[in-house]
Amino acid sequence: MSKKVSLAVIRRLPKYYRYLDELHARGEVRISSGSLAKELGLTASQIRQDLNCFGGFGQQGYGYNVENLRNQIAAILGLNKQNRAILLGVGNLGRALINNFNFEKCGFTLVAAFDVTPGTVGSKINNIPVYHMDSLESFVGDNPPELAVLTIPPTVTFETAERLEELGIKGIWNFTNRDLRPENSSLKVENVHFDDSLMTLCYIINESD
Amino acid sequence: MSKKVSLAVIRRLPKYYRYLDELHARGEVRISSGSLAKELGLTASQIRQDLNCFGGFGQQGYGYNVENLRNQIAAILGLNKQNRAILLGVGNLGRALINNFNFEKCGFTLVAAFDVTPGTVGSKINNIPVYHMDSLESFVGDNPPELAVLTIPPTVTFETAERLEELGIKGIWNFTNRDLRPENSSLKVENVHFDDSLMTLCYIINESD
């Protein structure tokens, strides 16, 4: 078994992917680790080290083929699999994600949303049907989606996460502002904290005075 | 001058703050680095090291006073200053932030929003007035807000950032999905990338199969 790649490396892959995709859209064919590094504010060394965790995608004396490298990274991240996703909590943020977020680009297909508000339940948003939370179990049945997006109120985070875990969900993209860190479980979580991000910026702004 | 505290440490402060605030709300009076560590999934050593970058807030044999430590961290982050913020781009995400995000908690007061859409310009959302982008300069005048929240389309990111920089804005909370990394400037940026977050989760989910 190949040794585990560090999370620091994994978190840089989407940045590489994003920039390579842009380059490709602009018609660029090749890129060197040096110019990629300059563009992304990293070192050439680091980029080569990162990529070589997964294989030798470059060619000495030439660099990397933009389209190929982009596709390789997409494959590494699993962006082509189009796993299924559901979204729980159709408030402002949930709605914003349903309407505007490109799940496909990130390897997921949003198949349904869930809420408890009478006006919302039964409607369709951006062609995604909204069901009642009570029907979550019956909707999922024995074929659980891989991902659940949590945009529910913080107060119901833990009980909902437990429900999802029992249903066999593999990942939770958690916007509830309560950290989930499942132990002894194969459930994977990405906790998103707007607060943390802005508080950090607050510090940095004030520090520079 | 005290030596610069690393960004890794700074990014943990909001987590400490968040959890201490919760503890305080629950009426807890004291906490040790050990139990804090257990709760947050860190080591006691790390927490003590982190806090001691800023001062000795604890007491040997006792631990830390929850309320005091919370307040100290708030002060370090600058959460009490209530700097002014404006928001550019009143689409779905901008609207969600205006309606639901607690800027006050993060050290900012949202004073105005800007957009170009006829129906939106001139309205008020959650009591925040929405002005036309053309009036940005005259609104700001010679008293610029400290922060600008960017929820505009990616295509206009760079030109807008330049405008803001010229106006003397200190920080940009950037949701445009285009990285800003200003050089030779005192402008500070926090780039938020939903894509990166979900792509990372996509990798982690697929890896565990």
Next chain:
DNA sequence: TAGATTGTTAATCGATTAACAATC
């Protein structure tokens, strides 16, 4: 071939962890 740039090993740097004396 000469020039460029990779893949990879070794060196450096920084961050985390461990240990323990100080002390409440």
Next chain:
DNA sequence: TAGATTGTTAATCGATTAACAATC
């Protein structure tokens, strides 16, 4: 006083950077 827990120094670990032989 005895027990607990900090503040802080030293040890370890991991990640980043530098260097360079391989090779296109």
